[in-house]
Structure formats: structure tokens, C-alpha cells
Amino acid sequence: MTETPILTTPLPAAKRGRRRDGAPCAAEYHAGYLAVLGERVRAARVRRGMTRKILARDSGVSERYLAQLEAGQGNISIGLLRQVAEAMGLPLGELVREGAERPIELTLLVQRLERLEPEQLAEAARLLTKQFGLDRGADRHDRIALIGLRGAGKSTLGKMLAASLGRPFVEMADEIQAAAGMSLDQIFDLSGQAGYRRYEKRALERVLERHARFVLATGGSIVSEAGTYELLLSSCYTVWIKAAPEEHMARVVAQGDMRPMEGNAEAMEDLRQILLEREALYARADASLDTAAQSAERSFSQLLQLVSEHAK
Incomplete structure (x- = not known):
């Protein structure tokens, strides 16, 4: 079954720019996000001492596709990205979330809070x-x-x-x-x-x-x-x-x-x-x-x- 891409195909150049409210249009917005996503995947792989070849083997995603992803050029599907995350032992949310990188203290704190009951x-x-x-x-x-x-x-x-x-x-x-x-x-x-x-x-x-x-x-x-x-x-x-x-x-x-x-x-x-x-x-x-x-x-x-x- 074909996976649905996370992101849409980039807009034509004539439609790029900024909207009236100052927010970036789709192409600009997606390009920035893809770059962050790619760097996050690369950093996680390096921290784990995994070569791209090993990650490709463990995830079932080709080296060429992984290279494009890490370069910020990979319009990857949810399913394939999930395979990459699982191969590195990461929750999918750690890769796809918005915003800057979290301090390690915040990551650990969130993990502890996730184990608490609603009243706690x-x-x-x-x-x-x-x-x-x-x-x-x-x-x-x-x-x-x-x-x-x-x-x-x-x-x-x-x-x-x-x-x-x-x-x-x-x-x-x-x-x-x-x-x-x-x-x-x-x-x-x-x-x-x-x-x-x-x-x-x-x-x-x-x-x-x-x-x-x-x-x-x-x-x-x-x-x-x-x-x-x-x-x-x-x-x-x-x-x-x-x-x-x-x-x-x-x-x-x-x-x-x-x-x-x-x-x-x-x-x-x-x-x-x-x-x-x-x-x-x-x-x-x-x-x-x-x-x-x-x-x-x-x-x-x-x-x-x-x-x-x-x-x-």
C-alpha cells in the first residue's frame, strides 16, 4: 500500500512568499521544516554510532533516500519515517515535533511526567x-x-x-x-x-x-x-x-x-x-x-x- 507523504509537493516559484499575516507560504514553511527534520535524523543516527548503511539495513529505507532525508530534501512518508525512528529506538514524536532541540533535562523531565497518573x-x-x-x-x-x-x-x-x-x-x-x-x-x-x-x-x-x-x-x-x-x-x-x-x-x-x-x-x-x-x-x-x-x-x-x- 502506498504511503501518504507528510508534506505536499512544493509550490511553483510564483506562489512562494509570505501571506498577508506575515506567515510563510507552504513551500517556504515546508523547506525549513524538512531541513530541521533531516538534521534531527542525522544527529540521532550519529549519536547512536550508526552509519547510514546500518540505519538503511535496520529500517528498510534505502541509503539514497536516507541521504536525501538528512539533506532536507526528502519528502518522506509517515510510515517510512516511523521505520527510521524505530530502527534508532526513538519515538516518532521526537523526530517530527516542531521547534528547536530540547535540552536533555527537559527530555528527561517529559519522560518522567509521561509516567504519571492524571492526578499526579x-x-x-x-x-x-x-x-x-x-x-x-x-x-x-x-x-x-x-x-x-x-x-x-x-x-x-x-x-x-x-x-x-x-x-x-x-x-x-x-x-x-x-x-x-x-x-x-x-x-x-x-x-x-x-x-x-x-x-x-x-x-x-x-x-x-x-x-x-x-x-x-x-x-x-x-x-x-x-x-x-x-x-x-x-x-x-x-x-x-x-x-x-x-x-x-x-x-x-x-x-x-x-x-x-x-x-x-x-x-x-x-x-x-x-x-x-x-x-x-x-x-x-x-x-x-x-x-x-x-x-x-x-x-x-x-x-x-x-x-x-x-x-x-
Whole structure:
């Protein structure tokens, strides 16, 4: 069976360059990554005292192909790269991950953390935060962030809470559009998901710089970007606003947005799957509030109580 290549065929020269948001186009982006990947394979092979001939024998990948790979010119498939990694006794992730080379201490630390149970990992995260000052101060209660899927009631409750506490209400979607200088639809059209994530983090950083106290309604997918979510958790008192999938959908439609229902008979099942995939991430919030089958006034009363108890 033919393996699917990791990377696409390079673009024609006329299509190379940079996008409007400053990110590299496909050819430039892939070329840089292939060079890093090739050097990583070569370094791992040399560290293990393996000649290219030995690696070719053990992996079943030809010497010529390995030479191209190490030179940054090999558009290798996932399957073949996995064979190369296994021949060197390496996890595939060590070769394909993004970013600069890790210090050996970090590699060993990650290996130790991977052996911990979920509860132990949570405790390790708390210890690291306490020991190394990753928490942005005891004034987190002055910065309140509401997370959860669209339709949970973040904006409605956020505005009510901000008015009650005398703090500015900030809508993350508005901040992202301001940071990008374009609408959300334009961001996705021009820069894709990666561009949106960059603007999202930039917007959060700007909110933290401009406001010492606020109530923030975030986008539902902010938990999917680890760096941005960690910044949010360490900087703000976070509350997961949740509801049943049916209520999420009904509230979005009630707002006049019929897109979830258009041409998608499986919209509800998709929503349930999204909730399932994100549940553990949302659960990292400081507190949670279930708005299912409750009026906005009742939910607000409970939210105000949660915030007041945290501030004590």
C-alpha cells in the first residue's frame, strides 16, 4: 500500500512568499521544516554510532533516500519515517515535533511526567507553578475569564457580572478582530486556523497588558491551544460555563445563527463529540457553572457567589 507523504509537493516559484499575516507560504514553511527534520535524523543516527548503511539495513529505507532525508530534501512518508525512528529506538514524536532541540533535562523531565497518573500530573503542575512563579500573582481574582462552548451563556453572564463588579467587559472575538484588523471570517480565509490562533494569543496578551481588572468572555476553542490556554489559566480566575448540548444548539439558533443546522444532519452529534473532546480541558478551570434549565438571573446569582467566594 502506498504511503501518504507528510508534506505536499512544493509550490511553483510564483506562489512562494509570505501571506498577508506575515506567515510563510507552504513551500517556504515546508523547506525549513524538512531541513530541521533531516538534521534531527542525522544527529540521532550519529549519536547512536550508526552509519547510514546500518540505519538503511535496520529500517528498510534505502541509503539514497536516507541521504536525501538528512539533506532536507526528502519528502518522506509517515510510515517510512516511523521505520527510521524505530530502527534508532526513538519515538516518532521526537523526530517530527516542531521547534528547536530540547535540552536533555527537559527530555528527561517529559519522560518522567509521561509516567504519571492524571492526578499526579495535576499536582506536578501546581508544584511547578508555586515553585517557579508561573502564576501571574494573587490578583487573579481581579481578572475573571469565562470559558465554554458557544451558547453556554458566557457573554450574557459576563456582561451582568462586569456591571455588578464595576469592571470592563471584554469579548475575545472583538479583541481578535481588532488585533488582526479584519473580521473572523477574513482571518480564517486568509490565514487559516494557525493565523487565528496567533491573533487569539496576541489579543489575550493585549487584554492582560491594558486591563488590571476585567471580565472576559473567551472563544469556545481557546482551550485547544495549549500556550494560550496556559496563559489564561495562570493570569485569570476561570469559570467553565456549561450546558447540555441541546441547549447549546438551541441558544445559538435563537441568536439568529442557523449555520450549525445548514446542510449538517449530524450537527448535534458533532457538538456532543466536541464537548467530549474538550471536557478535560474545560475542567481545568478554577470553577464550573451549569446553566442547563436555568434562567439567566439564576445562573448569574450562582456565578456571583462563585466569584465572591474566590475573592475571600
